[in-house]
Amino acid sequence: QLEESGGGLVQPGASLRLSCVVSGFTAGYYAIGWFRQAPGKEREWVACISNLGDSTESADSVKGRFSISRDKEKSTVSLQMNGLKPADSDVYYCAAALPIRGQGCSTFPYEHWGQGTRVTVAS
Numbered sequence: 636q637l638e639e640s641g642g643g644l645v646q647p648g649a650s651l652r653l654s655c656v657v658s659g660f661t662a663g664y665y666a667i668g669w670f671r672q673a674p675g676k677e678r679e680w681v682a683c684i685s686n687l688g689d690s691t692e693s694a695d696s697v698k699g700r701f702s703i704s705r706d707k708e709k710s711t712v713s714l715q716m717n718g719l720k721p722a723d724s725d726v727y728y729c730a731a732a733l734p735i736r737g738q739g740c741s742t743f744p745y746e747h748w749g750q751g752t753r754v755t756v757a758s
Contacts (some may be wrong), residue, residue: 637667643751645719647727653714653752655729663687663709665747666740671725671754674710681727684712684749692741697723719756726741 640652640736656672670741682703691703697716705712711730728751732743 637697637747637749639727639729639749639752642727642754643661644757645698646753646758647720647756649719649756650715650717651719651754653716653727653754655712655749656730657710657712657731658746660731666734666743667703667705667712668730668732668743668745669703669714669744670728670730671723672728672751673725673757678703678728679725682714682739683743685740686734687696690740692699698719702728716754721756724757725757 638656638657664686666686666756669681670678671681672678681697682701684691684703684705688705700718702715729749730745731747732745735743
């Protein structure tokens, strides 16, 4: 089970920190990714972190503004979002995937999903 929190309504330029808590399975075995999706649009991959937390990737659209991290127990993954723009308004989902050797986490097959948390950026 994955549960997201931390969404809300903020003004452009503000920051938010989303959290994804993993329970019910061994979080340290799984890479965690963040995705976002607006109604009527395709789901977009945002960022991911390896199961050990030693490797991260992020989409070009958020690079330099968003960062992903996970705690020592590996069960909580955070997405720090700075410099938010109206275009970042979406429902954000975290997901878990077993790693595939030799591939980056952005290519993993994410099979376990949370329910999402809404982020709205508006003045």
